[in-house]
Amino acid sequence: MKEDARNRKGVMYEILKKEILTLVRRPGSDLDETQLAEEFSLSRTPLREVFRQLAGEGYVELRENRGARISDMSHTTLRDFFLAAPMIYGAVMRLAARNAKSAQIDDLKATQELFKDALHRGSNEDRALFNNRFHEITGDMADNIYLLPSFKRLLIDHARIGMTFYQPQDNQMAENLTAASAQHDAIIMAIEKRDEAAAAQLATDHWNLSRNQIELFVMPSQLDIPLGTSSIKAGRG
Amino acid sequence: MKEDARNRKGVMYEILKKEILTLVRRPGSDLDETQLAEEFSLSRTPLREVFRQLAGEGYVELRENRGARISDMSHTTLRDFFLAAPMIYGAVMRLAARNAKSAQIDDLKATQELFKDALHRGSNEDRALFNNRFHEITGDMADNIYLLPSFKRLLIDHARIGMTFYQPQDNQMAENLTAASAQHDAIIMAIEKRDEAAAAQLATDHWNLSRNQIELFVMPSQLDIPLGTSSIKAGRG
């Protein structure tokens, strides 16, 4: 952690973000001002400013006179997420194909390589973080300040949902990760070709894959018990 | 301004928001910490926290070591706005029709009455603020945390664009305001009937009306000069 000694505030901001995205800090858990101030060698004043910024971006929730906590994930989270994500992300991808600058495309390719590397190494944290970065870049490419706030909010929970549901336990899950990586490659190509329709379609495909992955996780082994048991699948409706 | 004497921070937050929405504070203008601290009888510490919160919501922009300023409106603002608004607002309206609680519908009706009253009185500020409140309520009705960030960001500039372009100078503009009010009534009805398709269609209609209004403003009098002059309309493409 040889970051600039003067920029402790920015360091804390980045570390907290990463810890939230990778579920090192659990949704709903409290943030202790005094303890964090100690940990990052910062006084409470700049620390509280970081809290407010993170709150504005959706990482944490602030409660008057009662401290900050990591943004919670409720039972409606998945439903709300998959309701909004395809639309927002479809729009972002379409605009990314329209507006991407070549430097951004280079950045996207480099990030995809890091993502693949994390896949090989089997590092869940890095995979989630580079995947997050990959999508953030597409957001920047789209270059529309009105879409970005929701898109970034989606990416936070996308990472956290991914950390929860993408723990390759069986063959099918591992294959899905490979498929996701292939989709990234296809996304890069569509953007490079300025093929808006293809980009928008790939966004949809990407979410469908996510949804399938989650269903695999929620319904793991198919116990094959014929009658009288409540189905987990039904419980999600 | 008989707000709670202890809650000066919240008062400042609300006042700044209103002043930004109504263009009392111009886009791009600086916020002086010392002066505002004086004005609201607050020390710089809580003041800066409010800045960061407003920045998170898109009202102001923070620049390191260089103070805060009101979020700017650039030449691409209108284009970006009308690109994103119909989609986001269409989705919000559809969900509002699906999920609205009856207390929220009552709130919406009450706000619409205040909006109409402001129209009659000819108060541009109140019209913009109650229109803003009207749409905020539809956002709450939609009840999807992933759509809200972009929706709220849109509403900020919707209010500011409205303050710029809805200054009834001629008959056509005044008629458009009446039409907007009628659309609000229709929106309330669609939501109350849980007619999602109608609600989504009204969202589209509402933006088309806005776009027409802006064209009226940008091309005011039709000077009728035949040749050799550059068209303002072309300049916007």
Place this chain on the structure above:
DNA sequence: AAAATACAATATGTATACAATAAAAATTTT
């Protein structure tokens, strides 16, 4: 005189002390 440097003034960022509020513990009352 123009450019570059050094200095002064202003504004922003951080630390700390104190005040207000909420939570926990101990005491009193029933």
Place this chain on the structure above:
DNA sequence: AAAATTTTTATTGTATACATATTGTATTTT
């Protein structure tokens, strides 16, 4: 002993003093 009240402790919020960075002005150098 259970409930209610008071007291204590911990945590959050605010003010102020100080440190650092930026901007504008004056001085020096070419």
